[in-house]
Amino acid sequence: MRYVKFESNDIIRYGIIKDGAIYPDENKARSPYEPIELKDAKILCPVSPTKIVAVGLNYTDHAKELNMPIPKEPLIFLKPPSSAIGPEDAIICPVESKRVDYEAELAVVIKKRARNISTDEADDYILGYTCLNDITARDLQKKDTQWTRAKSFDTFCPIGPFIESDIDASSLKIELLLNGRVRQSSNTSNMVFGCKKLIAYISHIMTLEKYDVIATGTPAGVGELKHGDRVEVRIEKVGSLVNNVVKDI
Ligand code: ZN
Numbered sequence: 535m536r537y538v539k540f541e542s543n544d545i546i547r548y549g550i551i552k553d554g555a556i557y558p559d560e561n562k563a564r565s566p567y568e569p570i571e572l573k574d575a576k577i578l579c580p581v582s583p584t585k586i587v588a589v590g591l592n593y594t595d596h597a598k599e600l601n602m603p604i605p606k607e608p609l610i611f612l613k614p615p616s617s618a619i620g621p622e623d624a625i626i627c628p629v630e631s632k633r634v635d636y637e638a639e640l641a642v643v644i645k646k647r648a649r650n651i652s653t654d655e656a657d658d659y660i661l662g663y664t665c666l667n668d669i670t671a672r673d674l675q676k677k678d679t680q681w682t683r684a685k686s687f688d689t690f691c692p693i694g695p696f697i698e699s700d701i702d703a704s705s706l707k708i709e710l711l712l713n714g715r716v717r718q719s720s721n722t723s724n725m726v727f728g729c730k731k732l733i734a735y736i737s738h739i740m741t742l743e744k745y746d747v748i749a750t751g752t753p754a755g756v757g758e759l760k761h762g763d764r765v766e767v768r769i770e771k772v773g774s775l776v777n778n779v780v781k782d783i
Contacts (some may be wrong), residue, residue, distance in 0.1 A: 537662065537697040539620075540575040551696060577695045579620035580664055581643055581745040586613040586691060587736050588639075588668055590681075592751025593724050599754040608727045608735050611681050613668070613749070617691040619777070626689045627759065627781045631671035634759050634779075637752035638710035638718045638767040641666035642729050643697050648742040656730035659742070662699035665767040665775035666749045667692040667710075669759070692767075692777045693747065703729055707770040708753060713763055720753030722769075 536551040549558040555569035590609040591597045597604050619625070627634040645661035669691065675684035703722055710718035722728075727735070732748055742748075759765060761781035768774045 535662070535699045537580060537699070538695070539578040539580045540570070541578060542570055542575040546578065577621050579618050579623075579693045580695070580697050581618075581693065581747060583615050583618070583745050583747045584743045585740075586615060586618065586747045586749060587611075587740075587742075588613055588685070588749040589727070589732060589751040592726050593720060593753040594726060595720055595724055595754035596752055596756070597726070604726055608732055610736060610739075611685060613685050613691050617669075617686055617688060619689050619692050621692070621695040621775055621777065623692065623777060624689065625667075625669055625692060625759065625765070625777050625779045626687070627761065627779065628671065628687050629782050631674055631684075631687075633671065633673040635670045635672045635756050636710055636712065636717075636759055636765050637668035637670060637756055638708055638769075639666045639668050639749045639752050640703060640706065640708060640722055640729075640769055640772065641693060642703075642733065642748040642750060644733070644742045644744060644746040644748070646744050648733060648737040651734055651737045653730045653734040656733040659733055659737075660729065661745070662697040663701060663703050663769075663772050664694055664697050665769050665773055666747070667765065667767050667775060667777065668749050668752060672758075691749075692775055694773070694775050696773055698772050701771050703772075706772065709768045710755065711766040711768060712757070712759075717757055718753050718755035722750075724753060725750060
């Protein structure tokens with residue numbers, strides 16, 4: 535199933551995508567349930583999470599690129615829900631930073647409240663997967679001794695376009711394209727800790743709520759964004775998330 539949140543005729547709704555058209559959620563829609571052409575809708579960030587939990591250094595190729603040891607347990611941090619934007623929304627580079635980077639990531643969307651669950655149980659808590667770009671003010675990440683400011687600016691978390699359920703995410707091609715050129719290219723099989731392990735681990739620290747998002751880390755090849763860039767996170771079977779970059783003035 536492919537879940538979508540969209541706006542058409544000034545109304546925001548949820549729906550599913552079938553045969554290239556959007557079918558509004560029948561519980562909330564008025565009958566009859568006329569499908570809407572994708573081109574007639576603005577696709578929005580598919581979730582409103584209570585939190586976005588992100589994972590650092592979770593690809594073997596990225597750890598190698600940074601000359602960092604592979605973590606023995608997941609290294610987690612938070613991005614605020616206020617940083618989330620949807621497909622085609624602008625990523626705004628703040629005046630406080632001189633170096634803003636992209637990070638292509640597979641995101642897991644949580645299906646129901648998860649607390650103290652095991653890796654074996656984790657599948658039951660996954661609604662689906664989407665693309666995420668973990669935008670990072672790299673200079674501020676180095677300057678501050680922790681990452682809150684660097685990871686938290688408004689627009690620093692593009693998510694979308696859809697939530698894909700019923701797929702196996704353990705071996706998917708993941709790429710980042712900057713102005714059409716491939717800059718990151720890896721496979722989710724290179725993750726140090728897989729999605730199920732991450733859900734179990736995080737659920738022992740904090741309760742995960744329905745629609746919370748876990749950003750599962752980025753592969754090698756991170757790099758800088760500039761005003762006017764067009765950046766795309768592309769994940770096999772999951773989708774393509776495209777955003778334009780503007781410099782704040
Ligand atoms: Zn990241």
